[in-house]
Amino acid sequence: MALEKYNEKRDFNKTKEPKGVKKSSKDKLRFVVQKHAASRLHYDFRLEIDGVLVSWAVPKGPSSNPSDKRLAVQTEDHPMDYIDFEGTIPKGEYGGGTVMVWDIGTYHAEGSTTLAEDKRVLRKQLKEGSIKVTLEGKKLKGSWHIVRMKGENRQWLLMKAKDDYANQKEFEGNSVLSGLDFKGIEKTDAVWGETKRPGDDKTVSKRTSSKNKSTAKEDTSTVGFTASDLEDAVKLTKFPYDWRPQLATLADEAFDNEEWLFETKFDGYRALAQIKENDVQLISRNGISFNAKYPAIVEALKTINKDMILDGEVVAEDAKGKSNFQWLQHLEDFPDKGKLKFYVFDILYFAGFDLRQLELLDRKKILKALLPKHKSIIYSDHVIGNGIKAFEDIKKKNGEGIIAKKATSKYHDGKRTKDWLKIKTDQQQEMVIGGFTDPKGSRKGLGALLCGYYKNGDFHYSGKVGTGFTEAILDDLRKKLAKIERKTAPFIKPPKMSGIYWVKPELVAQIKFSEFTETGSMRHPVYLGLRDDKKASEVTIEEPKIEAETIANKSKSGSKPSKKSTTKKGSDKVEFTNLDKLFWPDLKITKGDVINYYDAVADYIMPYLKDRPQSLRRTPDGIKSEGFFQKDVAGKVPKWIKTRKIKSDSKEESIEYLLCQDKDTLLFMANWGCIELNPWSSRVGSLNNPDYIIFDIDPKDAPMKNVIATALKVKEILDQLKVPAYIKTSGGNGLHVFIPVKPKYTYNQTRNFSHLVSQMVHRDLPKITSLERMPAKRKGKVYLDFLQNGKGKTMASIYSLRPREGATISVPLDWDEVNNKLDLKKFNLKTITKRLEEKGDLWKDFFSDAVDLKEVLKGMG
Structure with a gap:
């Protein structure tokens, strides 16, 4: 069928469905199943063939039971732009009712290996009336068949083939794009559909109801995001209330890099806005509720009618747009001075989808499309590449600084990462109050705060702070401090001065200062306010952990950051990403x-x-x-x-x-992040028969000399049995001894042999070895773990890196290296190249040395 029939049936001045234009996918063929609440509820099953969506109406919908043959009535071909159309078709129009994208994905013809072959085979199968495809959708997977009924032109049967995806439980009913059901789609009156606009990719545009057509027109021309932007999002079954904000690492100075974006650093309270069914929870980075403290922000967030989690900062701004932390801290004392606002710079969750694995620029694109225009809820914009200029602009405005974020970074909730960096215009630091002094002259309340920080569990003094207070703040502070007074100093080295009152180190203050003196005290400190979003025990001196010079201008190409960082690196097939991570x-x-x-x-x-x-x-x-x-x-x-x-x-x-x-x-x-490699001990073709036996010499708390003695005893016994023994470091604190065997014996048989030899070792070294599985029963002894010889059990492969401190590697050893001078830490990523040049592959004859266990056991008898 041609798209002319599709276009003839629709009045595009009334329906939001896309106009019919023929086009094809470039990489993989696509399919969609749309659930359609028209005059009768049905499912529309659509396959991309020859640049259009060949379509069938399936009254009962797909079934994963191969014995179910579902009627599928072929309808007019639909355009490719229809593939992620979701919304309401007006009543009276053709197909009037609500359309849901029930499933979406890619597919190929069964047995086909190339796109060209897919197209040729499907064209032939469609003509012959028997289509066999493999679906890779969010819900539908595996082999499916669509067969034309004999003597019929439009009536076909849709069937699930017998495979591992057959006979699944009931499919989840909501949209795979928005997570909404029919009522939710109708309520939001949103249309998810591909529309081409100048300067944009195909977009999923947010369109409002017909009552606000002018606004809708403005929205669709300025904001939007593609349906493909959600392809890497994960569908969740429960709303994630336990997520916490990602934190930034301090950097020494601003830098330029086209792979990074730069945002304003706000001087306020970091907060996550959890919005679920119009209920709003505004929480701090430690999970403390801000609802009672900032009810105006909560009410403003209630204007958002979709479930989402937003990451941002609550600030109090002056008339020039500069945030003032002290106003925010004492809002009741400055009711007319500051405007309360919530700047939003990230979105973690939307309509059932976990967005944390999407790249930052994609998340911000979605955020900008979804965030409503509101005087108190504001999208935090960014610039790409020009970090130095962004920093200088903020500095001229007396702002706090900038946040640098890697454009391709994922969101790591609750963690401080180096994908996000903070660059400050002046020194600011949380400090814990450990005491205060008497006021002098006309001042009331207190004279100065005595502050400190934690280092290695000890509380260190960092100076006194005597400016930045109003009378109201001094009065409030004195009342709070009076409740936590103590008789002794909390500091490991308390300052010596008169008129001091000590307090329990519980209150956290935000302090601005110019620098630290040589004695570790703050120079020119100014009190900004108390923080109740951070525990006192977490306050340490924050020093720059990133030198901007290591990042600046790292992207020599000068291009904008892309989704994939592709390089050959010995492979034409792999798309490598985040290589600088x-x-x-x-x-x-x-x-x-x-x-x-x-x-x-x-x-x-x-x-x-x-x-x-x-x-x-x-x-x-x-x-x-x-x-x-x-x-x-x-x-x-x-x-x-x-x-x-x-x-x-x-x-x-x-x-x-x-x-x-x-x-x-x-x-x-x-x-994919596999630093460590963990293969089975057996191969395909003989999965029940391992081709090596493992002796895992696990030290736990035993000294290294005992590990060496145990390994040498294993070697001694195996030499007596005339069995080759190969040794390697574990990459951790232990050693592994391997025996190559012919793959003709079961895991039970190889484990029994390992157990037998281990018993012989323990017999000779009873004081330093143990066969006990329970750690409490073998404290300080070397554990001979013969149970590693089991089907499906794995350990780090030879030459495998280990995700441990020091970047250690499981490296083969010469037996003459196994002595009390052996240092396991020296076998690492920085030394491996030289070692391989000097030693070569010490296990090169491993598999050719395979022994027959039966013959070995005969020798033992």
Whole structure:
């Protein structure tokens, strides 16, 4: 069918549906299932074929049960711009009713490997009336068939093929774009649809009701975001009330870099606005409610009619737009001086979607489109690249400073990261009040505050603050301090002066000063106000941890930041991202360094990875985060990566494991944040039969000399059995001894052999070794962990980096290196290259030395 029929049926002056224009996707074919509440509720199943959406109306909707054959009536072709159309078609118009994007994604013809082949096969299948496709949607996945009924022209059957995605539970009913149900879509009267505008990409535009057409016209020409902007967002089932703000690291000075954006640093209270069904919770960075303190901001936020979480700063501004923290702190004393505002610079959650994994510029694009115009709720704008000018402009206005943010950065709630940097125009610091002095002259209340900070658990004195007070503030402070007076000084080295009153170090003050003196006291300090959004025990001296020179002009191309930082790095298939991200901040080792390392050692490590299922340990934020293990990669990795479905021992369903078959896959894993590599001990084709036995020599709290003695005892016993023994560092505090074996014995059999040898070691070294699993029963002893020999159990591969301090590596050793001079920390990313040049691959004969366990056991008998 042609798009002429689509266009003929619609009056585009009345409906917001897109006009029919033929176009094609560039990379993958797309599909959509739209739930349509017209005269009768039905589902519209649409596949991109030859630049249009070939469409079928499915009255009962898709079923994941292969035995269900759902009637699908072919309708007119729809334009590609219809693929993410969501909204209400006016009554009386063709298809009048509400349209929901129930599912959306990409697809390919079954068995096809290229886009060109997809197009050719689908064109043929459509003509023949039998379409077989593999869907990769948010809800619908796997193989689906659409077959024309015999003797019919328009009536087809939609069926789920038998595969791992068959017989799923009921599908979630709401929109995959907005998270809304029909009532929510109708209530907001929003239209999510692709419209081309000069200077813009295809956008999802926010359109208001017909009662406000002029505003709608203005909105669609100035703001918007694409449906594809939400593709990496994660759908949540519950509203996340426990998220906390991401924090910035102090940098020494401003810088220019096209990969960074720069915002105003506000002098107020950081806050998250949690908006759910018109209920607003305004909370501090520590989870304290600001609702009672700033009710005007709460009321203003209630004008937002969609669920979302906004990140911003509550400020009190003067007539020139300069924020004043003291006015904010004592709002009741300055009711007419400052205007209360909430500047919003980020969005974390929208209509059921977790946006934290989206890149910053994409989040800000969505935020700008969704944030209503309000005198008290203001979008915090930014500039890209020109940080020095932004800083100088703020300085001229006597502002507090700027915040620099990496444009491609994700949002890490509750963490202080180096993707966000703060650059201040003057010194400001939270200080804890530890005492005060008597007032002098005509002053009332108190003379000066005695302040301090924590360092290594001790409370250090940082000087006295005697300016910045009004009479009302002095009176209020004295009342608060009187309630927490104590007899002894809280400081580790208290100041010596007369007329001092000591207090419990509980109150946190914001102090501005010019610099620290050589003795560690603040010079020219000024009191700005009390902070109730930070615990006293968290107050330390904030020193610059980033030198701007290391970032300035790092992007030599001068181009704007892009979504992907692509480079060959030994692979034509992998798109590398965030290569400058610090994985070891103290050592200045980046994600790019990790990728370069695995690129360099691929030939050494691949024999121990190929054909083995990988239990992926992902630490995409480097060693400062715990990371997570991921086994199932179904639908999450590119098609060119080999995978293997393996039935879980504890569950009925299968897990799709990644197989690292080549360097491209190895580098993909590194780019995915796999600092550490954890392969199985067995290979595809003999998964129940490992080809090596492991002796994990785990020291816990035992001294290193005992670890050495234990390893040498293992070697001694294996030598007696005429069994080859290979040793490597664990990359942590222990050692691993491996025996290569022929893959003809089960995990139980190899584990029993490891247990037998471990018992012999323990027999000879009973005072320093243990076979006890419970740590409490083996304190101070070396643990011989023979249980590592089990199906699905993994440990760090040879040549694997470890996400630990020092960037240590699991490195093969010569047995003559195993002595009391052995220093495990010296085997790391900075020393590995020289070691490989000097030693080569010490395990190069490993698999050719494989022994037959049966023959070994005969020798023991």
